[in-house]
Amino acid sequence: MLADTPGARTEGASFYAASVAQRWLERAANEEVGRHGGSKSAILAGYRRRLDAGEPLQYVLGSWQFRWLELHVDDRALIPRPETELIVDLILTELGDNRSGKVLELGTGSGAIAASLAFECPDLLVVATDSSADALALAEMNLVNHGLDDRVTLRLGDWWEAVDSDERFRLICSNPPYIAEDEWLKLDPVVRDWEPPGALVAGSTGLECYQVIFGKAHRYLEEGHGAIVVEIGASQGSDVQRIAVAAGFDDVSVKQDLVGRDRFVVARR
């Protein structure tokens, strides 16, 4: 029996993943035929060639689910990861019952976090920034597609340069680049060769973006309260906690993802 064979679990899991992927590819091909006509088998053959060249499935499909929203994804921005969905839960917890006011997201990429917050909190206003104009064009497309562009303002700029000095937010969130330069070389080629390096690589330690973000977060939070929620690499919990404490946050905790790895830091003041 398959289940008795060593490695059968892995084989079973990859067989399942392959059949799910095939169904997604079929659906994308059907949609493409519906939009532009043409031959479904030729479209599927094109998808297969792209996958064989190593391109991520999500870019080939052109869309990917993030929480409640189907988002357009392409090589202008990082593919939103399943674990990143949890940062939205942490943000909702921090906002509590009052899900109104203004939230800032630094480094929005495809707009996944900002769009989800606006979609799930109809009274919330979100300012979402990125240093990549290409990523912001993709985010804009996703916001317009979901009718959220009236409550999410996109800004181009390097971290705090995109924020006006007199703006104040209830909460600041970010999933910044956190890979160290030498780790980037060791990444799976499906990530390293296809996703934008500027969305992944922080600098020589991987902690550089946290230094900049926490360094000025205080002055952009509403007087007397406010929180910052960031995604981190699994080995960065204590380092980012230290950065947050040094920046003046006194209630700082590391939170785990669904497989128990350190994945987020929540800092309140």
Ligand SMILES: C[S@@+](CC[C@H](N)C(=O)[O-])C[C@H]1O[C@@H](n2cnc3c(N)ncnc32)[C@H](O)[C@@H]1O
């Ligand atoms: C890890 S990706 C996260 C994207 C998206 N928020 C998500 O979670 O899927 C980091 C994002 O930060 C942006 N970024 C990198 N350096 C930046 C900078 N100096 N200022 C603003 N954004 C930056 C990248 O372009 C990228 O979109």
